[in-house]
Amino acid sequence: MFKHSQLESVKAALMHPDYAKYPLYLRIQRALRQLILDGVLQANNPLPASRALALSLNVSRDTVENAYSLLHAEGYIERQVGSGSFVAEVPQLQKPKRIIATQPTKQPTIQLSKRGQGMLNNEGVREALTPHPFAPGIPETRLFPLPLWLRLERQVIRDYQFKALQHSDPQGTKELRSAIAHYVNLERGAHATPERILILTSSQQAIALCALNLLDAGDRIFTENPMYQGARKAFETAGLIPVPIPVDQHGIRVDLLKQHSTPVKVVSLTPSHQYPTGATLSLERRLELIEWAEQNQAWIIEDDYDSEFHYVGKPTACVQGLDPYQRTIYIGTFTKSLFPSVRIGYMILPAQLVAPMTTARTLQDGHTATISQLTLACFIENGHFGAYIRQMRQVYAKRLITLEKLVRTHLKEFLEPLPPLGGMQMPCVLICGLNEKVIIEDAKEKGIALTGLSSLYITTPTQTGFLLGFAAYTEREMELAIQIIRKVFTDNSG
C-alpha cells in the first residue's frame, strides 16, 4: 500500500525549489527518484496507480504516466500489466544524503596529485578582468574597430559557409598562418613560412607546450632573472627547474649563461624588451646566443611579447630571423595587440618541431576556433592590423609619457621611473625605503593594482618597486590613480 505519509513526502519533494523550473512530469519523476534513493520508498513497495496519483496531485494522468515511464526506463521501478508499478531493487547508498544537498558541510582535505597541488600553490596566471590602473599586460580595448571586425567575420562566413563550423587543421588555418608569416617577416625581421607556424590560443599555451615537448620533469631551463611570472609558473608546472641568469641593460648575460657548469638544453627569454626591465638584447649577445644554441644543440624560446609597441625608433628584429640553424622557437600573441578575448597566439617553429608540437597540441585541447582564425587572417591581409597597431602605438607612446611625467611630478620622493623603449608597462624603482608589500596591500584596498618587482625575481631581489601598466588607461584614469598612490605613500611615510 502507498501510505498517506509517502504521498505527503512526494508532495513535499515536488515543492523543492531546485525543481521549480522543471516541467511537471520531471518534478514528479525527480521527487519519486529521490524518495527511492533515500529509502523512503522501499524495494517491492507498490506505487499508486497513475490515475490515483494524478488525482491526489491534481495533475493529468499523462503527466504521471510520463514520470513513471522515465522511472521505469532508468531502472527505479518495475511495471507489470495488471498489477501496477513497484519500486525496483535499487542498491542503497551507505550514507544517503539529500542529493539536492548544498556544499558538503565539512570540507575534506583536497586530494590532488603532487603536480595538481603544485599548480594550486603557485596560484596560476590571473589576468585583471576589469582593466584598472596599473595592472600590467592589459591593452586598451575601447578603441578597437569592433564593427569592422564583425563585418569581416560575416564575410568569412559568407565565403566559407559551413566549412567554418567544422574541425580545422590543428596546426591552424593556412590563411592565418600565411598572413602571420608575411607580417612577422616584414615587421619583425623573422624568417617564417606558413608551414612552420603553429596557431595556438595564447602565448601561455605556447610556453606550456615548449616545456612539455622539449624537457622532462627534473630538467633545468635557463631563464632571465627577473622574469615573467607566467612563464616561470608554466615551467614549474611542467616540473622544470629554472636556472636564473642575470639581466643587465643589454638583456640576459649570455656570457654567464655560456660559463654555466651544468649543461642546460633550453633558454627562455624576452629579447625585444626584457620583462620586466625593458632592456633590449644587444646584437652581439643575440648572435652569441644563437651560436651557443647551435653548438650545444640547445633551443632558444623567444617570447617576443609586446614587440608591436616600440616607441623610440624601429624595434630590433627578432632573434628567430637571425638564426640560420633553426634553433629558435618564436612566440607571438594577438591577445595584447588586438584584444585579450580573441584567444589566438602562435609559434614559429624549427621545421623538425612542427609535427611534435602540433601533435602535442591535439592532446591538450584540439585546435583554435576556426571563425576567429579566418577573421583575423582577413584583418591582417586587408591592412587593418597594421593600421590598428600604428594607431595604438601612438596612443600607448603618449600614455607612457604621461605616466612617466605623473610619477616624476607626484611620486618623485618615492619612485624612480625607468621608461622602457616599448611594451605596455613601465618599471619604477622604490627609492624611499618603504616596504613594497605593504604599499601593494594598501593600494589594493583602494582599488589600485600594483605588481611588485621583487616577485619577478627567482633569487633574492636586487630591486624593489612596481611594474606599472599604462596601455589600458587614459590620462585622466592614470592621474586619479596616481593621486591615490601618492596618498598611500604619504600615509605610509608618516
Place this chain on the structure above:
Amino acid sequence: MFKHSQLESVKAALMHPDYAKYPLYLRIQRALRQLILDGVLQANNPLPASRALALSLNVSRDTVENAYSLLHAEGYIERQVGSGSFVAEVPQLQKPKRIIATQPTKQPTIQLSKRGQGMLNNEGVREALTPHPFAPGIPETRLFPLPLWLRLERQVIRDYQFKALQHSDPQGTKELRSAIAHYVNLERGAHATPERILILTSSQQAIALCALNLLDAGDRIFTENPMYQGARKAFETAGLIPVPIPVDQHGIRVDLLKQHSTPVKVVSLTPSHQYPTGATLSLERRLELIEWAEQNQAWIIEDDYDSEFHYVGKPTACVQGLDPYQRTIYIGTFTKSLFPSVRIGYMILPAQLVAPMTTARTLQDGHTATISQLTLACFIENGHFGAYIRQMRQVYAKRLITLEKLVRTHLKEFLEPLPPLGGMQMPCVLICGLNEKVIIEDAKEKGIALTGLSSLYITTPTQTGFLLGFAAYTEREMELAIQIIRKVFTDNSG
C-alpha cells in the same frame, strides 16, 4: 672603399624573392644585414654615402637613409658625422648559411623530451577536417542555424560592448555557467550549480586537466576496455597507467573493478552509452560505483559524450546527479551538439576541485573566448539549443536507421551491425574472417574512413570490426560509401 663587387652583391640580395613584398628601404636593410652577417661586408669597412648608394640603386636618398637608420639602430653599422658609415664589429656565426635558407638539408634526430616523444608516438587526436563517411564523432553542421547564431552574437556585442573583448573569468562567464547548469540539471538529471562549472575549450582539455590534477606520472587509472582513444592518449601523455576493466551489455564491470587488488583512485568511463559498444551503465552499477568512490575517496570521471542524442526513450540520467558525495566529475562538450569549431566544453566539478582545476587551466591556456561563451549562453537560454538538439536527434535517428538498413542489406555477409540507443556512431562486428587492418587501408585509398574496433582495446581485442559514424552524412552519401565498402569487401574475399 666600397667595392664594385660588393655593390653587385647588394643588388643581387635586393632581388631575393622573399623580399619582393617589402618596402624598398626594408629590402635594402635586409640585403645589407645579410651581407654583414655572412661576412661579405666586414667590420670597419666603410659603406657608401647614402647619396651615392641611392644613385647606384636608382632609389631616393631618403630610402637609403631609412635603411641605414635601421641598420644603425640594430647595431649592424656605426655612423660618425663627417666620416660616414662603417660596418660594426658583429660576431660572425661559425657556420654562416643563408638566413633565407629553406629546410635544413640533413634532418637531424629530433630532440624531444621523453614525454614529447611519447606524444609524438601516440599520434595525438586527429579529427576528420572534411567530414566524409564513416568518420565517427563528427556532427552534421549543414543544418546549423548560422544566421541566428550571428544575430545573437551581434546582440551580445551590443549588450556587452568592449567588456566582451577583455579577459574573462578563467572559470567561464557566469552567463554560460548558469545556462549550462540549468540545462544539465533538467536534461541530464545532473546536480550542478553555476559555481561548480568550469568552462573549457573541449572535452579533450577536460580529460587532460583531470589527468594532471588528480594523478601523478606512474599512477594507475581504471578505464573501460575497449575505450575512447582520445582519453587513453591523454592519460598516457600525463604518464598514467590505464588499468582496463571489461565492459558488457550493462557497461563497465563494476564488480571486477571493486575486486581489483591494486588500489586505484580514479575511474574514467562513458556511462550514457559506452564508447564504442554503446552499452548503457545499469542503475545498479552506477550506485555501486558511487559507493565505491565514496568508500575509497576515489574520483569518477564521467564523460557524458553524445548524451544529447538518444534515440530510444529518454536517456538515463547522469551519474553525477545520483552522487550525493561529490566524487563525480562530469564532462560535457558543445563541439558535437553544436559544431566542432565552437571550441567550448565544460566540467561539473565537486566543490573542492573548482579552485584547483580553474588554477590549472590558467596555466595551460588562460580562458575560453568570451564572445562565443556569451553567444552560447543566449542560444541556450532563448531555447534555441533545446530546439536544435530536438531537430538533430530526429535527423540522426533516421540516419542511424538508414545506416543499419544499408549494412544489413549490402554488407550482410561481412558485418553484423550493433545499433546503439544513442550517439553518433554504430559499431559493426566483422563476421567473415577478413582482416580489419587490410579493409581499413583499402577503404582509405578509396576515400572511406573506417575506424577499427580493435584499436580501441587496451588488451588483446575480443572483437574486430568498425565504428561507423553516421551523424554527418546524408542518406545518399552513406549509400554511395556503402557501395564502395562492399566492393572493398568483395575484392578482399575473392
